[in-house]
Amino acid sequence: xxxxxxxxxxxxxxVGDTVxxxxxxxxxxxxxxxxxxxxxxxxxxxxxxxASSLQSGVPSRFSGSGxxxxxxxxxxxxxxxxxxxxxxxxxxxxxxxxxxxxxxEIK
Amino acid sequence: QVQLVQSGAEVKKPGASVKVSCKASGYTxxxxxxxxxxxxxxxxxEWMGWMNPRDGDTGYAQKFQGRVTITSNSxxxxxxxxxxxxxxDDTAVYYCARDRDALDVWGxxxxxxxxx
Numbered sequence: 001x002x003x004x005x006x007x008x009x010x011x012x013x014x015v016g017d018t019v020x021x022x023x024x025x026x027x028x029x030x031x032x033x034x035x036x037x038x039x040x041x042x043x044x045x046x047x048x049x050x051a052s053s054l055q056s057g058v059p060s061r062f063s064g065s066g067x068x069x070x071x072x073x074x075x076x077x078x079x080x081x082x083x084x085x086x087x088x089x090x091x092x093x094x095x096x097x098x099x100x101x102x103x104x105e106i107k
Numbered sequence: 108q109v110q111l112v113q114s115g116a117e118v119k120k121p122g123a124s125v126k127v128s129c130k131a132s133g134y135t136x137x138x139x140x141x142x143x144x145x146x147x148x149x150x151x152x153e154w155m156g157w158m159n160p161r162d163g164d165t166g167y168a169q170k171f172q173g174r175v176t177i178t179s180n181s182x183x184x185x186x187x188x189x190x191x192x193x194x195x196d197d198t199a200v201y202y203c204a205r206d207r208d209a210l211d212v213w214g215x216x217x218x219x220x221x222x223x
Contacts, residue, residue, distance in 0.1 A: 001169065034209040036152075043202055043216055044144075044152065049209035087152055091209065094166045096142070098152040 002026055002090050006099035012107040017078045021102045023071040023088035032092035035064055035073045038101075039084045047086075048073065078104075109133035111203050111214035118220045124191040127217045129203030136184035137161040140206040143177060143188045146216075147199040157206065158186065193221045 003026040013019050023033065031051040036044035046055045048064035051071055061076040075082055083106055088099040114128040129141065143155040156167035158177040165177050171190070179186040186203055198221045204210035 036210075038152075043204075043213035044210070045213075046209055046211045049211075053208075055209075055211065089152075089154075089210070091206075095168055096154040096157075098144075098154060101151045 001095050002029060002093060002097055004088055004090055004097055004099040006086075006088055006102050008102060009100065010103045010105060012105045013078055014107045015078055015080060018074065018076045019078055019104060020075075021073045021086055021088075021104075023066075023073070023099050025069045025071070025090055028068045029090045029092035031067050032090055033064070033066065033071045034089045034091065035062075036087045036089065037082075037084045038087065044087065075104075109205070109212050111205065111212060113201075113203060113214040113217045116218040116220070118222065119193050121194060121221055121223055123193050123221075124189060125193060125219050126187055126189040127201050127203075127219070129186045129188070129214050131184045131186070131205070134205075136179075137181055141177070141179065141186040142204045142206050142210055143175075144202045144204060144210070145199040146202070147196070150199075153199075155188070155201075160186065190219075193219075195221050197221050 005024045007022045033051045035048040038044040047062050052064045063074045065072050085101045085103045087101050112130045137160045140157050142157040158165040160179040176189045200216040202216045203214045205212040
């Protein structure tokens with residue numbers, strides 16, 4: 001199976017900061033990466049698909065980049081509603097996998 | 108609006124099976140795959156498998172091969188995930204999700220507790 005490694009595991013930031021979360025794949029997955037936001041007790045919410053395409057209804061402060069094995073989620077001007085856990089996911093192969101998650105906390 | 112509604116919480120004994128349902132509305136059920144993902148309390152997301160409701164094709168994570176079965180009944184726009192040989196570490200919230208480009212619509216989750 002393709003492994004995804006996210007970094008950092010936890011990130012402390014303030015409202016207005018720009019934050020970056022990395023996701024590294026164990027082998028090339030082209031652009032078949034999605035990013036999700038999850039809040040406690042809720043289902044994940046799709047933010048980005050195909051590495052850089054913004055899902056409808058998601059604020060433009062969220063952006064994704066990368067291809068091959070290195071991917072990045074960037075949140076510009078962090079808002080109070082953005083404090084949550086973020087997951088990358090690969091769907092390059094028939095067996096999909098998620099990263100272990102990055103928790104974005106209030107500094 | 109597009110939504111997935113899942114069946115209610117379950118409590119099962121070790122060794123038993125559980126079958127969770129996921130009813131779709133607001134779109135043509137057979138047009139998109141349904142995936143199943145689980146999450147143990149305080150842990151990350153774990154992909155379990157997928158199915159194509161149009162032709163019944165399925166794929167499962169190697170970890171669950173032989174224990175999980177994903178099916179559907181297109182006449183009622185409902186997908187099912189059955190997990191057998193339950194163990195305590197199968198205690199988790201189980202989610203269904205529609206696959207349109209990516210997992211764009213999720214059900215609210217079904218809590219499955221395995222306890223003797």
